[in-house]
Amino acid sequence: MTEGKASPDTESGPARSMAWGPRLGWDRGALARRVGALPRPVKWALIGLFVLFLYALPLLEIPILSTPDTDFGAVLFTVASYVLVALGLNIVLGYAGLLDLGYVGFYAIGAYTVAVFGSLQAQLSWWVLIPLAVFLTTISGILLGAPTLRVRGDYLAIVTLGFGEIIRLTALNTEWLGAAKGITGVPRPPSVELFEIPHLQWEGATAVVDLDDTTTFLFFGVADQAPYYWLMLTVIFLVLGADRMLRLSRIGRAWEATREDEDAAELMGVPTFKFKLLAFACGAFIGGLSGALFASRQGFINPESFLLLLSILFVAAVVVGGAGNRYGVILGAIVVGYLPERFRGFEEWRLLVFGLALLVLANFRPQGLIPPRRAKRAQAVDEQLEALEEGTARA
């Protein structure tokens, strides 16, 4: 049942590596196999090191990764918020199969809750604001879902598209919500200044500890964005854990069954409407949380921060990475969030390159960069069948 148990015999066959290896010259199966075969302590140590590396990223200032034109910590935060959003949308789109084109609406509700009740209309504490934002967004997800989840497919996409725009336009036209000029002075997370952590400085291939360039742990200010990234990263790990728990339970199965065949699921005793609503609520929860964190880092929001384009980028992140695979959508979010920041020099070409990349991807990896286990297996079987039909089957 667990994904781990299923992998050994499905990912190790020579047919699989033959089928997938040459395509992009990269065989994830082999990597997963090698890591999986390691003894437990070594495996945990490796995972621990990797997590440490992720936390240390803004301090390492690795030349090829770092963004020349913008603060690297800020870029990392942006990428991390894309990752969090993608994880939330993955529950809606990847697991339950509901095409939500207005996901930015939840992001906006989370952000506006923090801004409106933290600055414009009231001055609540950050510790109250975040739960409040998440609560209101989840409620809004249920309110949106209750009438709209009765329609299917294309209609749901249209209704949610409208929802995203309605939220933005409401904010734009309501004085109480700051209207077009937006809201300033959004409260930042409370700081606890404990100690200074120095950054590295690279001279060629050698790294030197640079004692002049330090990050205060844990000071949420304007200049140094690394602490926001750490906060976001921690939230991501928590969400990842929750995602896994839900996925490997009755709830995850019910979502998948609903996606596969809603009528059959209903006739097998799955209250599909309830589970679709739950998926929507979970998605809204995570979307609202990332919106709230975004606002409390940004310090300033206006309706321009929540354009339709953002919804489309979110969906792109999920689809590019591989809807239904949580690691796939993380990679997708990194691609969508990081690459444009890294290659700012090509900014005017951004959309063109992005379109081309999508075309290439649709052609070569239609299931996403890291497709879910089901799509991989199905593809491997399809290819074996094709080979058999052509009479070119290997012995």
Add this chain to the structure above:
Amino acid sequence: MPSTSLEAQPASRNGTALLSLDDVSIQFGGLKALDGVSFDVREGEILGLIGPNGAGKTTCFNVMTGVYQPTSGEVRFAGEPLGKRKRFAITRLGIARTFQNIRLFGNMTALENVLVGADAHHRTNVIDALVRSPRHRREEREGEETAREVMKFLGLERRADELARNLSYGEQRRLEIARAMATKPRLLCLDEPAAGFNPAEKAQLMDLIRRIRDRGLTVLLIEHDMGLVMGVSDRVAVLEFGRKIAEGAPADVRNDPAVIAAYLGTEADDAEDFDQEGDL
């Protein structure tokens, strides 16, 4: 009508009515798909439901499982009217079904498909799943036990981790039965389970249906294959143009003039075996 006299005869395994259709009619626009149909499925029997294409057999299934609401009349299960119960609630009540066109969850494994069926009676909620509560762990364990037992019963235990869409046709048909049985039904409705089977597979299926009944389930069977229906059913009900034209023991129904005229007497008898499309 000969059917009325046959109806009174005791079946080979006489039980109380588990499912009753009472004067059920259903209308789609100008078309009467079912017209005053009444029959009982008795506890512990195998009832065959036959009729030419378009006679309303699958519509009958859809009324019983809550897919359609009858325009008039009533369906009762274990004495209780189904009323406006939702489809999943009817499944939990104890009616499970398979589909004429296979409708598995293709991108889930065979075991996961069956687990979805077993989940019909589970109560695990988000909190349970997040904290891995005792209820979650108990239900996961029980669900997997049920699923593996049912799959073993249907000879699918070695295919548990295969994706449903990658199973062979016959295995997919059996997996549908396994998924339905995992919901722990009292009444199992099989919609043309032998469609596309060769004679050897049909013989195995007959044996399987009997074994399902021997587990204590009541079976309602829609089938085109006369040999199979007549061979396995305790009683047979015949539909034509949305009306019930006969009901009784297979031998009696076979000799019923109305049935012969409608269905059996023609040479279509054998040709029906190859004709699976076009029904509702």
